[in-house]
Amino acid sequence: MHIVYLDHAGATPVRPEVLEAMLPYFSEKFGNPSAVYDLGAAVKDAVEEQRAKVAALVGAEAKNIIFTSSGAEANNLAIKGVCLARQQKGRHLIVSGIEHHSVLNAARYLEKFHDFEATFLPVDKYGRVDPERLAKALTPATVLVSIQHASNEIGTIQDLPRLAAVCRQAGVPLHTDAIATAGLVPIDVQALGVDLLSLNGSGLSGPKGIGALYFRPGLRLVPQIHGGIQEDGRRGGTENVPGIIGLGRAAELARQELPQRAASLQKLRDRLVTGVLTEVPEVIYTGHPEQRLPGHASFCVEGIEGEALLFMLSRQGIYANTGSACASKALKTSPVLCALGIRPDLAQGSIVFTFSSSNREEDVSAVLRELPAAVAKLRSFSPVWRKRAAGGAA
């Protein structure tokens, strides 16, 4: 069976060029970058080359990039590291209510164990944070704001330059989780106005288990992994060298290919969206219709459960997602969709398709062929839907 993989927000295959770059660092180039002899020094040089490539992807300088074990660790380091470093100024932070769990739970950790107060900012029906609302939430005790660049569940891209202007006026650093956007949307930390930015390898068609954090020069962070002087004393632990090499190569390729990649993904995405909204009755397109990730299409389908729909599609070789892996595994209603004001029963019908450069027009055709039939079949099993179709109240 031909596989149609449309869950690139969840995981991406490592590109052959990336894997090829990584392989020597598992074997002959195995030295510890902290070692002073040649075998270690050569690896250290290679690590620093990758740091420059990651920095170039986001318009930063290499010395302001810290390698981490994941995007989640980068988010944790940004939030806990900056809040703890600035706690003499105050113990209040602001995050949007639709952040990834690595942001939300880092904020809750600070509340529970460090006497911080966190404000979870609401969003509009498209998932966007209103700059005026952010301005009103700032207090003299606010030491950090964290607002994602884009949501991997609804695809919406935030207006970071406007949000950053609000933070700058108040003298509060702004962190953004750019895991969903790095490599898909042009990123320049100066133009965005952000003080910290997280990304990871998997989002760039690189390896899992590697991430990076950009921090503005002069911004202090309390280390969250205590150890040696790796990462200039900001993050202990012997470096994941193959992962760093993979992240660097993936960042280099992403930077070179970004304009063409974004255009081709958007074309596939737009055809899918038009097709689904035409072919499947009673579906809503979630997230912002224009300010969204180029290869991201998310819907809520009336009268079905997203999990069941995923199962039906997977039997036809089509792999998609319901959005939040954590919420979907626990069969909980997505907090992101709830934050948009979507009814809980409709939110249960969430389905998310995310493309990469490996996808083709045939993949869209396969979804448009299988999805309407799968939805119709599931609805035929639903007494609620049958009653509704017969003219009764749902």
Add this chain to the structure above:
Amino acid sequence: MKFVEQCPADASADLIYRVCPMHLLEPMELIKDLKTGQVLEILTDYDGALEDIPAWCAKHGQEFVGLCEDTEQEGCYKLYIRKLH
């Protein structure tokens, strides 16, 4: 312990929250870029630096100008080194 008031500096190394021995490694690099007679300021929250940095200066023939508490950051210090060669 040699104390000074705030001292004008030509360069600054912010080592606050960064682990030992970054308080020695980074100043060793930065002082290479200074001219003879110029002063490097070191910001640190590491108590051990109060002994290590004067000792490093004595060993490497640089002048330890002195130290003061950082009035902007509780529990932190500023140390000053003048480059002699």
